[in-house]
Amino acid sequence: MPTILGHAKLDDATIRRATGWRVFLIHRWRNVSQSLTATGIEGVRKKYKSKDLLTASVELEGMDHDAAHRVSSRACASKRVRK
Secondary structure: OOEEEEOOOOOHHHHHHHHOOEOOOOOOEOOOOHHHHHHHHHHHHHHHHHOOOOOOEEEEEEEEEOHHHHHHOOEEEEEEEEO
């Protein structure tokens, strides 16, 4: 699950949906990959643009690997949203 930092003008649930990282019907998080991470960040940028919040910037601050779930490649992404 992504961690949202900074002054986000959108609520956390909206930002998480914009990433596309959660499977819609079964409510599980997708396995982490470089392309999924890039697509998720771009999805958040598009959501801010659609809400006319063009001065916001979205950047990936880091990925924390969950060692207990090594087989499924789980990680926690930290995003910072700036005005």
